[in-house]
Amino acid sequence: MNQPTDILRKVFGFPGFRGVQGDVVARVLNRQNTLAVMPTGAGKSLCYQLPSVVLEGTCVVISPLIALMHDQLRAAEAVGIRAATLTSADDNRAETIARFRGGELDLLYVAPERASSSHFRELLSQAKIALFAIDEAHCVSEWGHDFRPDYRLLRPLLDSFADVPRLALTATADAHTRADILEQLGIASDGLIVAGFDRPNIRYAISPRGNMTRQLSDFIAENPGPGIVYAQTRAQTERLAEALAKTGRPTRAYHAGLDAPVRARNQADFVASEDMVICATVAFGMGIDKPDVRFVAHAGIPKSIEAYYQETGRAGRDGDPAVAHLFWGADDFARARQRIGEVEPGRQAGERARLTALGALVETAGCRRAILLRHFGETPPERCGNCDNCLNPPKALDASVTAQKFLSAVFRTGQMFGAGYIEEVLLGRSTERSMTNGHEKLSVWGIVSGEETALIKPVHRALLLRDALRANPHGGLEFGPGAKPILKGEARVELVLPPARRKGRRGAAATPNPIGNPLFEALRTCRRDLAKEMGLPPYVIFHDAVLRDMALIRPSTLSAMGEISGVGAKKLDAYGDAFLAVIRDAA
Structure with missing residues (x-):
């Protein structure tokens, strides 16, 4: 041999x-x-x-x-x-x-x-x-x-x-x-x-962040099985773990600030689980090779497209369907630019290029997978059929005029007020502050109305993402280098308007497991019992795909079971009789 x-x-x-x-x-x-x-x-x-x-x-x-x-x-x-x-x-x-x-x-x-x-x-x-x-x-x-x-x-x-x-x-x-x-x-x-970078079993989706807890709760309710939620701070991992536990799913937090025994126990619990959600900082995941992770969610942007690809790649390693969903906010990009300013000058140009590429990924109305694969030098088809934009195409809208209005309002109010106040000025909503400041006499007072009102918040987000606006230390908005080209009409601001959310739709992470098949469930129970007895994660014994084949083929001998893909000699010797007994009992 x-x-x-x-x-x-x-x-x-x-x-x-x-x-x-x-x-x-x-x-x-x-x-x-x-x-x-x-x-x-x-x-x-x-x-x-x-x-x-x-x-x-x-x-x-x-x-x-x-x-x-x-x-x-x-x-x-x-x-x-x-x-x-x-x-x-x-x-x-x-x-x-x-x-x-x-x-x-x-x-x-x-x-x-x-x-x-x-x-x-x-x-x-x-x-x-x-x-x-x-x-x-x-x-x-x-x-x-x-x-x-x-x-x-x-x-x-x-x-x-x-x-x-x-x-x-x-x-x-x-x-x-x-x-x-x-x-x-x-x-x-x-x-x-x-070998190529495509992970066709992963469905990519990206959404603007709103109520993060509600969005994540809805997301994990639609996606059964183990999953990872990446948060940007240690405190956020703990807050999200506590909030998501209220959905009924077992949850854990993971970050470097936890006591080592707690961190190790939380990781071990997740590795052994078939339905746990772990809320973690980005360091988590490289240290495990858990193949049955059904989803990865980001509660903020990763460092780069490379980091996004690797972190989302921790889902669906067993080849079964999985979901990667990124929830982003414009403030993520503002913080990322601030961090770039703190690294050594020689690396800043590369870091800015990575951030720009990431901005293109979250803003596109086209195929997410195509952008990912082109970033790694491939020439993919224009549509993949397994990302949010391909499955439910969004509308693209030229919002350059609204963007110019927003920037004008920021400029004429002195580049010192936050987005909420700028919105009040644009909509002409009189307050004691607007009267005291004399802003109700400005040319930008009340220049947005009707359907354009709904564009103010997404335009603000888009301007922050493009570095046309920056937040000063006091929370006021001021111009960034991207403002002038937009005001002069040299750069367009195109918005991608997400389609209406389809409620009640089971997530794409639903595996092809034969739900309701008594034999398959019995085989999973057998695997779970053996794993507990031997102190191993269930997937180390057999992947779900192996159990699916057992339930379909129903081998009656060790020799026949040994013909199933993923059943090697050592595993056949160690576990074969136990699984054959389950199959015989189900006959």
Whole structure:
């Protein structure tokens, strides 16, 4: 059983490679250095796990987070791969080092900080190394959205074992970042394999933020299964978790300010759950490989399109339908511009370009997926059929005249009042303040009426997004660099008006699971009981897709069950009899 396809079938239970997996594995087995850019859920980890079984020696996997390593360790051990982690959180380090020196490990997971140390390099010289796998490789690039300086210290380690092939893996890298990864890790340009970035099972949707708690409550009510809500502050994660708990769904908060045991327990509860919502800061998610996340919601804008792609990519890793919904406000963009002003000057131009690209994504009346894929250098169709704008096209309206009126009112009132007061001036609503200030005599007093009234708030939001308006420290509005072109008629302000919301519609995260099928539910119960007994997340035992096939095929023997995709030899031996008993009882 030394052929890759035989091992794929016997160990992992898969009948064939998916996408570019076969090409990547072939390069690794031919000892060729490779950078593989593959979308989340495309099976990147198999590209080093399978070679670790075939090749003589240990595959050293460099990964950025301890939680991610432990998650991948569980998955590797579940299929019979001899694996270990060597981290500060492990109390069996001496045992792991002994196993490594004795040639008893297929996989060894370490963090970049350890991998770049001279002590670790000395340890590696005491055993045979089969492969270096650098996971989340975009962390090596200053152009990447998750830059980790320790990744840039890996090159000396790799070069000191020049005869050992190196495999870099990432789901998120534009052309500039890919070039930087190749250079930093010493991989030739002909070693690049790009699988494409499309995640067709994810439905993308973006909405202006209103009542955030109500919007999120409605959203999770329509989308069953586990989900992640990304908040922008630690306090917001806790507020949202408390509010969303009132919907009846189990919820948890997750952020770096929680006590370590609480944080670990909340993460473990979420990983093991089949319906929990976790409200977290953006650091959460890279540390888990939970495949059955049915939705990701953002309660504010991410740092960039790259960050958005990676964060939304944590949904639907099992290939079943999932939803990514972003709720945004113009103040998000204002705060982001303020943060850009605080970074070193050399990075400001790149950060501004990222923010502009993100603004185009939230404002478009066209296909969201097409904008995402074009950002990564692809040429997608004009419509995908699985984003909010394709499923329910919005109306686009030229609001340039209303925008000019709004800007004029800001200017003529002295660039010192907030949006609410500017709206009163435009609508001609007399107040003691407007009389005292003498603003009722201005030419902009009451110049908006009728249907145009409904455009004031979205125009204000659009002007903030375009940096035509900025909020001063006292909350008043003042001109930004985008104001003058709009006032002079050199730049248009086009609004995208969302269509009426369709109430009562079940979310697209509804999986193709056979709802109401007693056998499928019994198989899930069996999986849940086994997972609890063994201290594992349910998905480590079998994915929902495997249980669906069991319910459909109804295998009556272990041999027949072993033919189902995702049922490898180790899992068949460990769990096969339990699931066969459930199927027999349902006959």
